[in-house]
Amino acid sequence: MAEKVERLVNLTIALLEAPGALSLAELRRRTGYYTDGTPASTRRRFERDKDELRHLGVPIETVTLPHSEEVGYRIPRRSYELPDVELTAEEVAALALAVRLTGAEGTPLALAKLAARAPDPAQLELGADTRVELPPGPVDAVARAVLGRQRLAFTYRRADGSTAQRTVDPYGVVQRRSAWYLVGRDHDRDALRAFRLDRLASEPRPVGEPDAFEPPPDLDLAAAVSGPAQPGVEVTLAVTEEARWAVELRGGRDTGRRHEDGRAVLTLEELHPVRDRAWILGLAGAVEVLAPEQLRAEVAAGFAAVLAAHDGAATGTDGDTGAPDGDTPAPDGDTPAPDGDTGAPDGDTPAPDGDGGGSS
Amino acid sequence: MSAAQDVARMLTLVPWLLERPGASLAEAAAVFGVDEDTIRDDLGHLDFCGLPGLGGGALFEVTLVEDRVVLTMADELRRPVRPTAEEALRLVVSVDAVAEALGDELPALRSAVDRVRAALGIPERSADVLEPDGVAALPLLRRAVREGRRVELDYQGRGDERPATRHVDPWALHVVDGTWYLQGHDRSAQQRRVFRLDRVAAARLTDAAREVPPPADLPPPRYVPGPEDLAVTLELSPRGRWVEEAVTADEVVVHPDGSATLHLRTDAPTWVARLVLMAAGEAVVTAPEDLIATVVRLARAAV
Numbered sequence: 001m002a003e004k005v006e007r008l009v010n011l012t013i014a015l016l017e018a019p020g021a022l023s024l025a026e027l028r029r030r031t032g033y034y035t036d037g038t039p040a041s042t043r044r045r046f047e048r049d050k051d052e053l054r055h056l057g058v059p060i061e062t063v064t065l066p067h068s069e070e071v072g073y074r075i076p077r078r079s080y081e082l083p084d085v086e087l088t089a090e091e092v093a094a095l096a097l098a099v100r101l102t103g104a105e106g107t108p109l110a111l112a113k114l115a116a117r118a119p120d121p122a123q124l125e126l127g128a129d130t131r132v133e134l135p136p137g138p139v140d141a142v143a144r145a146v147l148g149r150q151r152l153a154f155t156y157r158r159a160d161g162s163t164a165q166r167t168v169d170p171y172g173v174v175q176r177r178s179a180w181y182l183v184g185r186d187h188d189r190d191a192l193r194a195f196r197l198d199r200l201a202s203e204p205r206p207v208g209e210p211d212a213f214e215p216p217p218d219l220d221l222a223a224a225v226s227g228p229a230q231p232g233v234e235v236t237l238a239v240t241e242e243a244r245w246a247v248e249l250r251g252g253r254d255t256g257r258r259h260e261d262g263r264a265v266l267t268l269e270e271l272h273p274v275r276d277r278a279w280i281l282g283l284a285g286a287v288e289v290l291a292p293e294q295l296r297a298e299v300a301a302g303f304a305a306v307l308a309a310h311d312g313a314a315t316g317t318d319g320d321t322g323a324p325d326g327d328t329p330a331p332d333g334d335t336p337a338p339d340g341d342t343g344a345p346d347g348d349t350p351a352p353d354g355d356g357g358g359s360s
Numbered sequence: 361m362s363a364a365q366d367v368a369r370m371l372t373l374v375p376w377l378l379e380r381p382g383a384s385l386a387e388a389a390a391v392f393g394v395d396e397d398t399i400r401d402d403l404g405h406l407d408f409c410g411l412p413g414l415g416g417g418a419l420f421e422v423t424l425v426e427d428r429v430v431l432t433m434a435d436e437l438r439r440p441v442r443p444t445a446e447e448a449l450r451l452v453v454s455v456d457a458v459a460e461a462l463g464d465e466l467p468a469l470r471s472a473v474d475r476v477r478a479a480l481g482i483p484e485r486s487a488d489v490l491e492p493d494g495v496a497a498l499p500l501l502r503r504a505v506r507e508g509r510r511v512e513l514d515y516q517g518r519g520d521e522r523p524a525t526r527h528v529d530p531w532a533l534h535v536v537d538g539t540w541y542l543q544g545h546d547r548s549a550q551q552r553r554v555f556r557l558d559r560v561a562a563a564r565l566t567d568a569a570r571e572v573p574p575p576a577d578l579p580p581p582r583y584v585p586g587p588e589d590l591a592v593t594l595e596l597s598p599r600g601r602w603v604e605e606a607v608t609a610d611e612v613v614v615h616p617d618g619s620a621t622l623h624l625r626t627d628a629p630t631w632v633a634r635l636v637l638m639a640a641g642e643a644v645v646t647a648p649e650d651l652i653a654t655v656v657r658l659a660r661a662a663v
Contacts, residue, residue, distance in 0.1 A: 008367045009409045017411055031412045048593050054369045057444040081439040085479040091472035098458035098469060108393030109369060110447040113440040114476060115391075116376045129505055129532035133580050134457045135491070136450040143449040146486050161598060161618035172486040175453065178537035178605065221488040242522040245514070245561030249496060282638040291503070295586040305641025306659045311494045311653055 006050055007033055012058055016080060020062045023074030085114050099133050111319035112193040138180040138197040139173050141204055145172045146182075154196055155202040163201050168193070171215040176225045181226040185213070194225040226272070235268040235276060236290040243286035248277065259290070271295065277302060369394070370402050370409075374420075374437040377429055385427045388408060396427075403429060411436060448480040457489040465502070485627050492535045497563040501542055504530045504580055510547075510568040516562040519628030523561040528553070531574035534581060541581050545572035554581040583608055589625035593647040596620045600642025604637055634659055 005241040015022065016032050024046055029036050046150050050060050050073070059079040065072040087095070092115045099107045115121075145152045152170050157163045168184040175181075179196050187191040223229070238259040244266070248254075254265040259265055266274070276295060280287050281302045289296040371641045376391065385396040392399070397553040405423050410419035410433065420471060443451070455476065459469045475605055476482075497513075504511045511530055514523040527547040534541045540557035552575075585608060596603055598618035611623040626632050633654045636643050 004363045004531050005370070005405050006408045008363065009370055009405070010412060012367075012371065013384075013411055014411065017386060017436050024503060049573065052364050053367070056364060056371075057441055057445075057447070058371075059442075080441055082442045083439075083479070087472060088468070090468040091475065092464050095455060095472050095476070096470040097466070099457045101458050101461075102454040104450055104454040106390070106447055107451045110443045110451040112376060112391050112480060113372050113443050113447075114451075116372055116440045117379050120380075129578075130502070130534070131532065132458050132461050132535040133537065133578060134454060135536070139449050139453060139487075140446040144445040147445045147449065147482060149483075161601070161614065172488065173453065174447070174487075175457065175489045176538060189616055205496070215483075215485065219485055221485060222490055222648055227491075245523065246516075277640070278638040281640055282634045284634065284637050284658040300663060302640035303637070303659045303663045306637055306639075306663075307656060309641045309644045310659075311656050316413050 009054060011049055012053060012075065015060065015073055015075040016077060019073065021061075021065060021074040023072050027073070027220040031147040061265075082113055082116075084117050086245065087115060087118040087269035089119040090124070092118050096121050097124055101130065101138075102134050103131075104136050107136075134175065136180075141197065141200065142173065142182050145206055146149045146172060149213055150210045151187075151207045151212050152184075152204040153207050154200050154204040157199045157201045164188075166195070168195070168209065168346075169213040169215075169320050171219055172221050173197070174221045174224075174225050181225045183221050184224055192224055194217075221255060230273065231269075233292055234273040235271050235292065235295060237266050237268070237280075238263040238288040238290055239266050240286045243283055246283060247287060255307075259288075263288075265290070274297070281306075344359075364366070366402065370406060371437060372435050372440045373399070373402055374406065374431065374441045377431040381430050382428045384642050388429070400424075406431070406434070406523060409593075418655075428623075436523070436663045443480060448482060452477060452482050453487050453489055454478070457485060457535070460489050461540075463498075491540065492538050492540050495540065495557070497557055497560045498533075498540060499564050500565055501530060501533060501557070504565055505533060505542075508570040510512060510566045510570055511544075512564040512566060513555060514563075515555055516559050516561060517628070518559075518631035521630070526553075529570040529572045530556070532578055536580050543578060543581060550558075576624065585610070585625040586627065589627045589649065590629050590651070592624050592626055592629070592645065592651060594622040594624070594636070595646055596622055596639075597642045599638045603635060603639055603643045607632070630654060 003358050010031060011027070011033065014027060018030075024034065027046070028042075031113075034046045035043065037045070054060055059078075060077060061074050061076065062071050064070070070081045095111055095115070099111050111269065111296050116300065137326065144150070150170075150238075151167065153165065153167045155163050156166045165188075167187040168182070169187070170182055170184040172183050173180060174183055174194070181196055181200065183192070183194050186190070216247075236251065236255075237247060238295070239252070241262055244252075244264060251268055252267075255265045255267055257265040271292065273295070277298050280289060284303070289299050372426045373388065373392065376388070380387075385399050388399045389396045404425060407422045408419065418433060419433040421432045423432075438584060446476040451474070455469065455473050459466070459473055471523050476625050495631065501511065503509075509530075511528050513526045513528055515526045516523040528542070529545040529547065530542055531544045532542075534543065542557060542560075544553065544555070545551070546553035562593060575655065594603065601618075601620060604612055604622060606624070607624050607626075609624045613623075615621070622633075629651050631647075631653060636645055636655050645655055
């Protein structure tokens with residue numbers, strides 16, 4: 001292993017320092033490596049080393065050598081080297097703190113590269129103990145295509161388990177609650193779609209050349225994963241005192257008015273049809289939809305569907321299950337997890353026998 | 361650690377050391393997120409690296425005195441290799457997440473993010489981390505943790521029908537999966553407790569000092585189902601499969617038509633009942649009977 005580490009570093013240096021591309025024969029002569037074995041086996045060893053270095057971001061280019069049929073290798077210094085990044089000592093400190101707070105794998109090295117030639121970090125104290133958990137691993141699968149603007153093809157599994165082949169211009173990645181999404185233009189549907197990265201059923205495959213598209217100027221990644229809103233449609237709710245805080249947390253504003261039975265009347269600026277229906281159903285009994293009529297009807301149908309499913313004899317439903325029909329307006333046919341309760345670890349007691357010692 | 365990871369680090373360690381003659385092993389270890397022995401091993405390798413050639417070539421010179429390092433003759437690697445696309449995107453989303461969580465508390469981070477994006481060629485709007493939920497009480501709680509002051513929370517736990525007042529010695533704030541949590545010592549429960557900020561109806565800062573200090577090691581909150589919890593079975597239609605992600609399931613059995621049977625345990629049955637209501641008929645409780653009754657009661661009361 002010691003030998004391999006040194007061989008990979010020295011191969012990098014030899015190719016960086018050579019005045020032009022080198023053939024394998026010339027590399028053998030200059031470095032003394034790849035000489036121990038048959039020509040075929042040493043060639044294979046070199047190819048493996050080359051692939052490993054490329055994987056680390058070392059740009060080894062393959063060219064045809066002039067005046068011969070032979071393949072040559074080179075590392076152009078300008079593609080290898082990271083230009084100096086102008087960062088102040090405070091900025092380096094802030095970045096180092098951010099990397100430490102997330103503890104995300106691989107990020108310390110990326111920061112070390114950026115800050116290798118920048119000032120050492122300033123002293124920095126963050127008042128409150130704060131940590132941010134955000135495993136960014138899922139973005140790896142699409143990173144190259146997103147940054148290189150290259151089209152991707154993959155198999156996608158919808159929430160209902162069905163799979164389909166998709167071809168997408170990958171515009172960007174978004175983290176929302178516990179999930180990572182890829183947002184892009186879906187060629188088969190000719191529309192903007194959000195795909196959960198944990199539902200890719202195949203390794204995404206680049207299709208065509210880099211720089212193949214330009215995202216639309218009005219792209220809003222956050223809106224793409226939150227599902228469509230209907231701005232201009234105000235939601236009016238009658239809310240019990242107990243539930244007032246929960247509605248305010250979701251953007252509800254007190255109108256100062258009272259419903260006929262004395263409950264407070266709160267409004268939401270815009271309607272998110274899927275999301276709003278879900279959390280209002282979850283607050284059963286504490287919140288009543290006064291307007292719009294469509295949401296009021298969907299919430300009523302939702303309760304009817306719950307009753308029909310749990311106690312068929314309890315109510316007569318007219319067959320409308322209240323499910324949004326056809327093409328769900330949520331990200332790519334996924335019902336977005338309704339607000340407030342998602343995959344996040346829940347609530348109150350971290351461990352049944354929580355002893356304060358952090359044993360959970 | 362693989363040889364490739366060692367190589368990736370060493371290609372950056374060289375320019376870092378060239379910029380900092382006399383840097384200590386500890387400083388290098390902290391920057392690269394490894395231990396000092398790893399840096400020592402790296403230096404051992406670098407002693408055999410350089411431009412090969414006749415008569416041994418021109419190798420790097422590594423001098424280690426006590427724990428101070430001087431590296432010379434290594435100008436071939438005077439600048440770091442560019443981060444890969446994966447490293448670049450990971451770094452930017454991680455830093456974005458912290459910037460989103462800390463708000464204006466760390467102004468240098470905002471300007472740093474812009475410079476990093478520009479240096480790495482990360483296009484505008486190619487990565488976004490949405491603001492965690494439950495931020496209303498955040499400024500007050502942050503201040504309480506910083507100043508070590510007790511807080512009063514009107515808190516509605518998962519199993520509660522309405523908020524109740526809790527007296528808490530606050531310890532730390534965590535963002536887990538895009539949601540804010542406060543950890544602290546609950547004075548009435550006399551135990552460590554975790555509070556989801558989007559269940560805090562109101563928070564008040566008191567003048568009392570925090571009495572129970574945070575433990576040295578405070579892991580992020582994780583819900584662990586207990587043996588006393590209620591066992592629940594849910595039938596999910598294909599459209600109701602999102603419910604799986606809202607709970608910690610013991611077992612999920614997926615059927616050929618895309619529907620699923622979900623087994624879970626909970627210490628808060630009413631919370632599960634409300635989750636079932638949210639699914640509007642796409643999730644059905646099949647056991648226990650009591651929970652079915654709760655769902656029906658809540659739905660009846662609402663219509």
